[in-house]
Amino acid sequence: MNKIILVLFCGVFALSSCKTQDLISPVASTLPTAIGTTNVPAVVVASLSKNFPTATNTTWNQTSPTSFMATFKQNNAGKVATFQNTGAFLKVGDVIDPATLPTAIIDYLKANYAGYTIVQADAKFTKDGLIVIGYETLITVGTTQYELEFDATGKFTKLETPDGHDEGAGIAQTALLPAITTYLGANYVGYVFKEAESKMSLGVVTGYKVEIVQNNVKYNILFDAVGTFVSVNTGGKGGDNHGGNEQGNGQNGNDVVIAQTDLPAIVGTYLTTNFAGYVFVGAVVEKNTAGTVLGYEVKFTLAGKSYETEFDATGKFLKLN
Known part of the structure; x- marks a missing residue:
């Protein structure tokens, strides 16, 4: 087995289509070297110790102005973990030998990124660590870096941003395209906006998904890149399928969409303290069949990236997704 590549670089990810080398038009960046621990916020170093004590x-x-990546050994295995500059733990993966990647991944890279170099390969496993559920590859073409994600079979699924989130970004209601806002107002009178996000393919916006609630029914509505209606599905309590290919959001029927002002004060304080400048996108309160509050989920954006946080019934922070 070849030596595991542990060198990490950071750069600006491609934001345009890359079907062939001639079509790649990323924002280029010189690849920096690793930074010393003294240049990493103390809260981030502490978060690494808390989440990975061994x-x-x-x-x-530093993979972005607000993100840091740590490469380390744990139980003799190579690991790579990403943290927000607030100390919030974002994701972790197992570093693997690039030679063990599925052939489909190598074929995809050769076809779409001529002259690429694999900097690192990661495998994502189920919680028990027994089954591979996907792969991530960090590559460079010249001085430009790309991070791509694949499923367990090696099929390309998406490009990623430096902190591990899908390029599709959360969108505030006020930022929706006028065509989308007009459509919703005309077809879902009295609706309550829940959340929205862009859908992207190889860095290009291909459409939008908007989730709303009307008369206690949740709707997942798809629009194309210019805001033209494509399809709709219902999801959650009381929903009947209305056609289209997008599945419901899979939320429990007892989840209730709430306004930002309905969140416990402790939740707002936590978000303001740890994610200064965040933009609220949507929130739900989770309840059991008896109506007892089990917790809260809040989605927001920060510096163009999408995040989802979970809190318990008292408003105590649990995790960042």
Whole structure:
């Protein structure tokens, strides 16, 4: 087995279609070297120690103005974890030998990124660590970096932003295209906006998904890149399928969409303290069949990235998704 590549770089990810090398038009960036621990916020270093107390041989890279990536050993295995500059833990993966990647991934890279170099390969596993559910590859073409995600079979699924989130970004209601707002007002009178996000393919916006509630029914509505209606599905309590290919959001029927002002004060305080400048996108309160509050989920954007946080019934922070 070849030596595992542990070197990490950071750069600006491609934001345009890359079917062939001639079509790649990313925002280029010179690849920086690793940074010392003294240049990493103390809260981030503390978060690494808290989440991975047995980590050794740690090196750091800053992958965006608000994100840091740690490469380390744990139980003799190579790991890579990403953290927000507030200390929030974002994701972790197992570093693997690029030679073990499925052939489909290598074929995709050769076809779409001529002259690429694999900097790192990660495998994502089920919680028990027994079954591979996907792969991530960090590659460079010249001085430009790309991070691509694939499913367990090696099929390309998406490009990723430096902090591991899908390029599709959360969108505030006030930022929706006028065509979408007009359509919703005409066809769902009295609706309550829940959340919206862009859908992207190889860095290009291909459409939008908007989730709303009307008369206690949740609707997942798809629009194309210019805001023209495509399809709609209902999801959650009382929903009947209205056609289209997008599945419902899979939320429990007892989840209730709430306004930002309905969140416990402790939740708002936590978000303001740890995600200064965030833009609220949507929230739900989770209840059991007896109506007892179980917790809260809040979705928001920060610096163009989408996040989802979970809190318990008292408003105590649980995790960042």
